[in-house]
Amino acid sequence: MLYRVIDAQDLPGLVAAFMERHEVVAPVRRGSKHVFDVISSPDEIDLDYTTTVASPKKYLLPPRETLMAYNAETNRIREYEAEITPRVIFGAHPCDINAINRLDQVFLESPYADPYYAARRKATLVVGLSCMPDDTCFCHLWDSDEARFGYDLFLQSLGDRYLVSISSVEAANILEASCDVREATDADRIDFRHATRRRQDAFNQDIPDIQEVAMLMDAFHSDPYWAELGGRCLSCTACSAVCPTCYCFDIEDVLAPDGKTGVRDRIWDSCTAPQFAEVAGGHNFRPDGRNRVRHRMYHKLNGFLAAHDRMLCVGCGRCVTACKANINPIEVLNFFKAKGSDDALDAEGDPAGTQAKEA
Ligand code: SF4
Numbered sequence: 001m002l003y004r005v006i007d008a009q010d011l012p013g014l015v016a017a018f019m020e021r022h023e024v025v026a027p028v029r030r031g032s033k034h035v036f037d038v039i040s041s042p043d044e045i046d047l048d049y050t051t052t053v054a055s056p057k058k059y060l061l062p063p064r065e066t067l068m069a070y071n072a073e074t075n076r077i078r079e080y081e082a083e084i085t086p087r088v089i090f091g092a093h094p095c096d097i098n099a100i101n102r103l104d105q106v107f108l109e110s111p112y113a114d115p116y117y118a119a120r121r122k123a124t125l126v127v128g129l130s131c132m133p134d135d136t137c138f139c140h141l142w143d144s145d146e147a148r149f150g151y152d153l154f155l156q157s158l159g160d161r162y163l164v165s166i167s168s169v170e171a172a173n174i175l176e177a178s179c180d181v182r183e184a185t186d187a188d189r190i191d192f193r194h195a196t197r198r199r200q201d202a203f204n205q206d207i208p209d210i211q212e213v214a215m216l217m218d219a220f221h222s223d224p225y226w227a228e229l230g231g232r233c234l235s236c237t238a239c240s241a242v243c244p245t246c247y248c249f250d251i252e253d254v255l256a257p258d259g260k261t262g263v264r265d266r267i268w269d270s271c272t273a274p275q276f277a278e279v280a281g282g283h284n285f286r287p288d289g290r291n292r293v294r295h296r297m298y299h300k301l302n303g304f305l306a307a308h309d310r311m312l313c314v315g316c317g318r319c320v321t322a323c324k325a326n327i328n329p330i331e332v333l334n335f336f337k338a339k340g341s342d343d344a345l346d347a348e349g350d351p352a353g354t355q356a357k358e359a
Pocket residue numbers: 239242243244245246300312313314315316317318319320328329
């Protein structure tokens with residue numbers, strides 16, 4: 001890894017240099033919130049944000065994309081030739097870069113790599129940006145508070161300058177050509193350590209750090225808690241829409257009215273939608289909120305970990321804000337914290353756990 005330092009005032013020049021050959025997607029303000037959007041000027045970017053409403057996932061995995069078109073009369077299909085736009089995702093925080101790394105695992109590092117995702121990913125540069133957590137951030141619990149790979153440049157803010165981690169030649173060339181780049185000094189390294197410490201101290205200490213959550217989920221798989229949690233679910237699917245790592249999709253054939261031509265589309269799907277696990281014949285493998293919400297939490301905090309050695313949740317906190325029924329991984333951590341308190345009381349001679357229930 002190569003480290004360099006640039007002045008903060010050079011940043012618009014860096015963005016402008018990227019814009020010469022790329023579409024630049026960056027955080028912009030929308031009312032009181034921030035979203036990732038395509039910019040037409042560096043002035044539109046607002047890097048002073050904690051979390052965007054949704055992640056930049058849609059620029060790699062669009063909510064709807066056509067995979068192929070077919071003609072029943074000629075019996076031919078037109079392979080989807082991706083009109084790929086060279087793109088820069090600028091200003092992504094570590095959780096979102098780690099989320100992209102999860103998507104890479106799913107769509108690239110499998111026996112059947114996804115050509116649509118692969119083409120977009122290959123044409124995308126990622127410029128990361130340091131951040132400060134708000135009350136709903138818990139990326140540090142899942143080791144997603146630091147991006148160790150998956151970006152081309154990473155900008156660590158040191159106030160009036162940035163310490164830049166460089167990991168691609170293409171991005172390094174653009175950086176060199178557009179900014180006054182210098183070597184990092186001892187003062188830069190000291191300021192970097194201070195910034196890192198300030199950030200670590202800023203995480204919400206009220207969110208329980210329960211590292212064995214996956215194991216506990218197996219132990220409490222049949223607990224009535226899941227029915228209570230799932231019973232609140234409105235099936236609105238907002239949690240999946242904002243989540244940077246939700247990748248489930250449906251395939252839809254859209255026929256022209258004459259039935260002769262059509263397209264095959266891929267569209268986002270969500271495991272909290274009632275029809276998600278419904279199969280031909282009408283049977284639904286997850287017919288109620290209990291099963292659906294439990295499945296979602298298992299995929300985030302248990303199943304993906306078993307298969308890929310890391311949580312699927314990166315602790316971005318977006319679903320904490322998006323879910324109006326207060327269903328999110330922090331709730332699950334709080335449940336296990338409470339369970340731990342119950343068990344501790346039971347072990348101290350309160351077999352019925354009455355003290356904990358009354359508390
Ligand atoms: S489950 Fe929630 S906190 Fe975890 S990555 Fe998805 S949106 Fe973020």
